[in-house]
Amino acid sequence: METVVKQQVDIATRRNKIHPKKLALWVGLVSLTMMFTALTSAYIVRRAAGNWLEFSIPSIFYINTLVIVGSSLTLHAAFAAFKREAGGAYKAWLSITFLLGFAFVIMQYLGWEQLAAEGVPLTINPSGDFIYAISGLHAAHVLAGIAVLGVALAMAFIRPLRVTPARKLRLELTMTYWHFVDVLWIYLIVFLSLQR
């Protein structure tokens, strides 16, 4: 019954340019952004107060930036293939995106290990704690994105590829979210490197 209402809502809003679900996602992303804004602001405030351990960001974090940016590009390729109704390419690009996403989370974990090995384990100084907390919360959001990608992937293998408005919309929503966690990470890594 949800879908029937949804169709009606869609009809009622046809004159609007942006789909309500897309708008809802954007609004939700604004609120996620606020979460990270809060953490990075807290970081600045705390850093200004002194007693702050100085150390460099693990190099893996930088390499990982390439991984997640790459995954955004491959997801775009998947979307292009989807619109062309090129089933094979779609599945291939989607799988690669999925794996890159996984690789990102695993490499973040390695980054934390590297950090600890460099003498900045958790609970030594808020300076390090912030890195763990911020990148950890980000990784949690990536995991949520991976879950969504997983569903998309399963569907890609189960159902024959057909471009319907509903499926296109779902993929676009997935893509928006994934680009969001990507851009978020770029912001975080730039922030953390500048605010040493």
Add this chain to the structure above:
Amino acid sequence: MASAVITAPATREDGLIQELGYEDHFHEHHHGDKYQSNFISHYIFSQDHKMIAKQFLITGMMWAIIGGLMSLVFRMQLGFPEESLAWLKPFLGKWISVNSDGVGSLTQDFYYALVTMHGTILVFFVLTAGLSGTFSNLLIPLMIGARDMASPLLNMMSYWFFFLSGMVMFASLFLSTGPFAGGWVAYPPLSALPQAMDGSGAGMTLWTISLVLFVFSVLLGGINYITTVLNLRTKGMSMWRLPLPIWAFFVTAILGLLSFPVLTSAFFLMMLDRGIGTSFYLSDIYIGGQALDHVGGSPILYQHLFWFLGHPEVYIIILPAMGIVSEVLSVNARKPIFGYKAMVFSILAIGFLSFIVWAHHMFMSGVNPFISNFFVIFTLIIAVPSAVKVFNWIATLYGGNVRFNPASLFGIGFVSMFISGGLTGIWLGNSTLDIQLHDTYFVVAHFHIVMGVAAFFGMYAGVYHWFPKMYGRFMNETLGKFHFWGTLIGAYCVFWPMHYIGMAGVPRRYYRFDTFQSFSHFDSLNKFITIAAVITFGFQLLFVINFFYSIWKGRKLTTPNPYNANTLEWTTPVEVGHGNWPGKLPAVQRWAYDYGKDGREFISQVEPIGPDESPEH
């Protein structure tokens, strides 16, 4: 639902909707019946915005009763420390300790727990969910001409997250160590150190879980309200034609969306401190002479994060009440709202400013006094849009042919409360005056009047006014008027004296005063406050009785537009089905406040501008 299509228009508005309305083919699918058919999907897991509104309202009322009773218990302890509370032992068990003389008193720990729970419950569950949740859900689709919310499913989840959040908080009342007891603001170290006091352990864990669930509820609701207002307005409903409550709910939702995530971040760091021993908020703490491992943290950091939410949160509470009151006053004064655009700009200005004043809660927390100056200025500037609104409400009433019913009385009472409490806000906003007033009963008086009582008045105005739309019956007017006068006088009796106590420096959150020489002469005033509180609470029971009695036995609503009001919710049938309008969606032709224009008492929003109608409002 084809049978529901009306053939002969019952009212003038119906005719206009049939003629000029917007055909969205909503009723060509037979989903209406499916929606209403079974008990579970109709009353419990409902996705209909009107039912969800009622769920928010009734859950909020339950919480108001629980939270209110808690305050009576701790007030009795505070006002009458020498009287025995042993009669409460059957309910409170070990939280009442009986001394050798047989005098029972509330244990100190539980006193703090009750104060904390009272604050948390009233601020979040009653005045946020119960107020914004109820009226945003009820009125947004009805007033903008939408079939339902943008996502009925998310809307339903918003309620159930709220429900779950409440259940977790309720469960924490039954912990053997008691619920959290460190104040509704949950400052560290009491909140960040599990061993700090009894309630800081499991109590605080459940408190945090509950509030995180609550944040989910607010966000799901807020996303929906914003999307619905932006995307689902009917034909002709431009933003400048929105009734004021919708503007208020819309800005409220934006505030919630921007501020509640910050609270989540604050809790996230707090959980790390509690769980894995990081030091975001903790430093140099000694327990029993032993230094803890935590070094380098700052409790002030938490205060910044908390009040970045906390201050917008107080406006999240008051803005919906302001919107409701604007509508109720205009309808009942039979006059257009004075300064509609000024009202909208004030809402926007208040919303914006509420994000840059948070540190006025921290003047005495050791923040840099030069930074305080910045916050003093913006805090005082908030008084400007607030004063504009007050002026406009009074101007709306002035010279009006006012109908004095419970809704408009509570609307007028709201204005009175908002003035009284706003003025004391200006005192507190001066960082130098705050040296004396901070953490005293003056602050308690300020925020109870301006937020607690005023928001309740807004809620009551809304319930009395829209009750017929919710239940198809009226609430009893005489009882409603008793309720109003009792509450108005009672609330002033409770909170006015607190100003004096506070100016004399009596601190808030103390378990007893009679043991302090300098405070003990307020003994009789304290007793008076407690008695007034009990009586005022009694008057609220009148409302509860009236509410439930009227649901089943109230006078029946017979016409769709009982108040001769202009807004779209009164163009729906007496019994509103799923989809809100039986046929086409209404098309909006004008703003919502054409009362008394060109000698006509009211002109509905669906009526086109006539050829020789005067151009100004």
